[in-house]
Amino acid sequence: RKEVEQDPGPFNVPEGATVAFNCTYSNSASQSFFWYRQDCRKEPKLLMSVYSSGNEDGRFTAQLNRASQYISLLIRDSKLSDSATYLCVVNRGFQKLVFGTGTRLLVSP
């Protein structure tokens, strides 16, 4: 079993739709959590950190459920520019990030 698991997608949604991605992690000692975005043939870029209390950044909302070892990302009012691969990332200590293989999102006109 992979340490960080994500549905690879692709998720095909129309502009304006709301879409949610989920991620599970296996190491209960994991300490911090992130969502990264990766465009085709580009490096990953930090989208947002994820906290148990939930956090929001514009159209993006991230949530962590430590009891279930589950992380989510919600994107509201999808834009064409949101098309990318979204990577769920876990810091399991000693500053080592473990990346999921990503969920691909395609937003169409």
Place this chain on the structure above:
Amino acid sequence: GAGVSQSPSNKVTEKGKDVELRCDPISGHTALYWYRQSLGQGLEFLIYFQGNSAPDKSGLPSDRFSAERTGGSVSTLTIQRTQQEDSAVYLCASSSDGAYGYTFGSGTRLTVV
């Protein structure tokens, strides 16, 4: 510089040759990481440097891979006797505090022919 700089951006090499990949982290970042990403795959951790501590080499796939970080700044990843399975994008990242995520360079795309 303002970001993490990697060179070369692309490298094509013949099987069996040695290659060196360079990473120049963000100034002041004490932590430096190397990952690789094969086509359609997730990021695979290779090695981590933190300040003057001994590096965490637990992700290096074989003894053909080595890395060093000179003066707590620039890092070089060396792959000896390259094999076709080494073909991937090699990504370097740096961080001032891993709890807040990393900044990645644009990577070196290595192709072994």
